[in-house]
Amino acid sequence: MTRPTRSRIPFIPIAAATLFAVAGLVPKADAATPAEILSGYSAQAGSTPSPARGEQLFTAGHGREWRCASCHGAVPTQPGKHAATGKPIGPLAPAFNPERFSDSAKVEKWFRRNCRDVVGRECSAGEKADVLSWLMTLQR
Numbered sequence: 001m002t003r004p005t006r007s008r009i010p011f012i013p014i015a016a017a018t019l020f021a022v023a024g025l026v027p028k029a030d031a032a033t034p035a036e037i038l039s040g041y042s043a044q045a046g047s048t049p050s051p052a053r054g055e056q057l058f059t060a061g062h063g064r065e066w067r068c069a070s071c072h073g074a075v076p077t078q079p080g081k082h083a084a085t086g087k088p089i090g091p092l093a094p095a096f097n098p099e100r101f102s103d104s105a106k107v108e109k110w111f112r113r114n115c116r117d118v119v120g121r122e123c124s125a126g127e128k129a130d131v132l133s134w135l136m137t138l139q140r
Protein backbone atom coordinates (compact mmCIF):
# COMPACT_ATOMS: atom_id res chain seq x y z
CA MET A 1 0.00 0.00 0.00
CA THR A 2 1.40 3.43 -0.90
CA ARG A 3 1.19 6.41 1.42
CA PRO A 4 0.78 9.46 -0.80
CA THR A 5 1.01 11.97 2.06
CA ARG A 6 4.61 11.03 2.83
CA SER A 7 5.74 11.28 -0.79
CA ARG A 8 4.32 14.82 -1.03
CA ILE A 9 6.29 16.21 1.88
CA PRO A 10 9.45 17.19 -0.09
CA PHE A 11 7.33 19.18 -2.50
CA ILE A 12 6.08 21.57 0.15
CA PRO A 13 9.36 23.49 0.57
CA ILE A 14 9.87 23.47 -3.19
CA ALA A 15 6.39 24.87 -3.75
CA ALA A 16 6.95 27.52 -1.06
CA ALA A 17 10.32 28.54 -2.56
CA THR A 18 8.75 28.83 -6.01
CA LEU A 19 5.95 30.97 -4.62
CA PHE A 20 8.40 33.38 -2.96
CA ALA A 21 10.52 33.56 -6.09
CA VAL A 22 7.48 34.40 -8.21
CA ALA A 23 6.15 36.91 -5.62
CA GLY A 24 9.48 38.76 -5.81
CA LEU A 25 9.03 39.28 -9.54
CA VAL A 26 5.46 40.53 -9.32
CA PRO A 27 5.17 44.26 -8.54
CA LYS A 28 3.75 45.18 -5.14
CA ALA A 29 -0.03 45.34 -5.06
CA ASP A 30 0.09 49.02 -4.05
CA ALA A 31 2.61 50.04 -6.74
CA ALA A 32 1.28 52.84 -8.90
CA THR A 33 2.24 55.93 -10.86
CA PRO A 34 1.30 59.49 -9.80
CA ALA A 35 -1.12 59.63 -12.76
CA GLU A 36 -2.86 56.43 -11.62
CA ILE A 37 -3.15 57.67 -8.04
CA LEU A 38 -4.51 61.00 -9.29
CA SER A 39 -7.14 59.38 -11.49
CA GLY A 40 -8.17 57.17 -8.56
CA TYR A 41 -8.75 60.19 -6.34
CA SER A 42 -10.60 62.18 -9.00
CA ALA A 43 -12.83 59.21 -9.83
CA GLN A 44 -13.61 58.85 -6.11
CA ALA A 45 -14.34 62.59 -5.84
CA GLY A 46 -16.33 62.66 -9.07
CA SER A 47 -14.77 66.01 -10.01
CA THR A 48 -11.90 67.46 -12.02
CA PRO A 49 -8.87 68.24 -9.86
CA SER A 50 -7.78 71.87 -9.55
CA PRO A 51 -4.05 72.54 -9.21
CA ALA A 52 -4.81 76.09 -7.97
CA ARG A 53 -6.98 74.77 -5.12
CA GLY A 54 -4.27 72.21 -4.34
CA GLU A 55 -1.59 74.90 -4.10
CA GLN A 56 -3.89 76.93 -1.84
CA LEU A 57 -4.52 73.98 0.51
CA PHE A 58 -0.80 73.23 0.61
CA THR A 59 0.55 76.72 1.27
CA ALA A 60 -2.27 78.30 3.34
CA GLY A 61 -2.70 78.12 7.09
CA HIS A 62 -5.66 76.18 8.47
CA GLY A 63 -5.76 77.70 11.95
CA ARG A 64 -3.33 75.16 13.37
CA GLU A 65 0.37 75.11 14.16
CA TRP A 66 1.60 73.74 10.83
CA ARG A 67 0.94 74.14 7.12
CA CYS A 68 1.89 71.46 4.62
CA ALA A 69 4.63 73.84 3.60
CA SER A 70 6.03 73.92 7.18
CA CYS A 71 7.63 70.53 6.56
CA HIS A 72 7.65 70.19 2.78
CA GLY A 73 8.58 73.78 1.88
CA ALA A 74 6.38 76.23 -0.05
CA VAL A 75 7.93 74.97 -3.29
CA PRO A 76 8.15 71.22 -2.72
CA THR A 77 10.57 70.64 -5.58
CA GLN A 78 13.28 71.03 -2.93
CA PRO A 79 13.97 68.90 0.11
CA GLY A 80 11.91 69.84 3.17
CA LYS A 81 12.63 69.62 6.86
CA HIS A 82 10.35 68.24 9.57
CA ALA A 83 9.00 71.23 11.53
CA ALA A 84 9.31 69.41 14.86
CA THR A 85 12.27 67.05 14.52
CA GLY A 86 14.34 68.85 11.88
CA LYS A 87 14.72 65.58 9.95
CA PRO A 88 15.25 66.08 6.21
CA ILE A 89 12.32 65.15 3.97
CA GLY A 90 12.89 64.39 0.27
CA PRO A 91 11.12 66.62 -2.30
CA LEU A 92 7.38 65.91 -2.54
CA ALA A 93 6.88 66.81 -6.21
CA PRO A 94 7.12 63.53 -8.13
CA ALA A 95 9.22 65.03 -10.97
CA PHE A 96 11.92 65.73 -8.37
CA ASN A 97 11.64 62.49 -6.44
CA PRO A 98 10.71 59.30 -8.32
CA GLU A 99 9.74 57.52 -5.08
CA ARG A 100 6.83 59.90 -4.53
CA PHE A 101 3.32 58.74 -5.37
CA SER A 102 4.55 55.30 -6.38
CA ASP A 103 2.90 53.39 -3.53
CA SER A 104 -0.78 54.08 -2.93
CA ALA A 105 -0.75 52.70 0.64
CA LYS A 106 2.12 54.99 1.61
CA VAL A 107 0.38 57.97 0.01
CA GLU A 108 -2.84 57.23 1.91
CA LYS A 109 -1.01 56.80 5.20
CA TRP A 110 0.76 60.15 4.95
CA PHE A 111 -2.23 62.09 3.61
CA ARG A 112 -4.23 60.78 6.57
CA ARG A 113 -1.60 61.68 9.15
CA ASN A 114 -0.58 65.04 7.65
CA CYS A 115 -4.10 66.29 6.91
CA ARG A 116 -5.12 65.53 10.49
CA ASP A 117 -2.14 67.55 11.76
CA VAL A 118 -2.57 70.48 9.38
CA VAL A 119 -6.30 70.68 8.60
CA GLY A 120 -7.56 68.93 11.74
CA ARG A 121 -9.35 66.21 9.76
CA GLU A 122 -8.67 63.82 6.92
CA CYS A 123 -8.54 65.38 3.46
CA SER A 124 -11.31 64.43 1.04
CA ALA A 125 -10.51 62.53 -2.16
CA GLY A 126 -11.09 65.80 -4.04
CA GLU A 127 -8.57 67.65 -1.87
CA LYS A 128 -5.98 64.92 -2.33
CA ALA A 129 -6.57 65.07 -6.11
CA ASP A 130 -6.15 68.88 -6.00
CA VAL A 131 -2.85 68.67 -4.10
CA LEU A 132 -1.46 65.89 -6.28
CA SER A 133 -2.51 67.63 -9.50
CA TRP A 134 -0.65 70.74 -8.35
CA LEU A 135 2.45 68.76 -7.37
CA MET A 136 2.39 67.21 -10.86
CA THR A 137 2.50 70.66 -12.49
CA LEU A 138 5.90 71.26 -10.84
CA GLN A 139 8.39 70.25 -13.51
CA ARG A 140 12.09 70.69 -14.05
Ligand code: HEC
Binds near residue numbers: 058083090118
Ligand atom coordinates in the same frame (compact mmCIF):
# COMPACT_ATOMS: atom_id res chain seq x y z
C1 HEC B 1 5.01 67.81 10.54
C2 HEC B 1 5.63 67.66 9.26
C3 HEC B 1 4.74 67.46 8.04
C4 HEC B 1 3.67 68.24 7.66
C5 HEC B 1 3.11 69.48 8.36
C6 HEC B 1 3.17 67.65 6.45
N1 HEC B 1 3.93 66.56 6.09
FE1 HEC B 1 3.65 65.36 4.48
N2 HEC B 1 5.15 64.15 5.10
C7 HEC B 1 5.91 64.34 6.22
C8 HEC B 1 6.81 63.23 6.41
C9 HEC B 1 7.81 63.06 7.55
C10 HEC B 1 6.54 62.34 5.34
C11 HEC B 1 7.16 60.96 5.10
C12 HEC B 1 8.60 60.97 4.98
C13 HEC B 1 9.04 60.87 3.58
O1 HEC B 1 8.43 60.11 2.81
O2 HEC B 1 10.00 61.57 3.22
C14 HEC B 1 5.49 62.95 4.54
C15 HEC B 1 4.97 62.39 3.40
C16 HEC B 1 3.92 62.91 2.69
C17 HEC B 1 3.30 62.26 1.56
C18 HEC B 1 3.71 60.90 0.98
C19 HEC B 1 4.07 60.99 -0.48
C20 HEC B 1 4.80 59.80 -1.01
O3 HEC B 1 4.32 59.18 -1.95
O4 HEC B 1 5.89 59.52 -0.50
C21 HEC B 1 2.27 63.07 1.14
C22 HEC B 1 1.29 62.83 0.02
C23 HEC B 1 2.28 64.23 2.01
N3 HEC B 1 3.29 64.11 2.94
C24 HEC B 1 1.41 65.30 1.88
C25 HEC B 1 1.27 66.30 2.81
C26 HEC B 1 0.22 67.30 2.79
C27 HEC B 1 -0.86 67.39 1.72
C28 HEC B 1 0.38 68.08 3.88
C29 HEC B 1 -0.54 69.17 4.37
C30 HEC B 1 -1.96 68.81 4.52
C31 HEC B 1 1.57 67.59 4.59
N4 HEC B 1 2.07 66.52 3.90
C32 HEC B 1 2.07 68.13 5.75
C33 HEC B 1 5.85 65.43 7.06
C34 HEC B 1 4.89 66.41 7.04
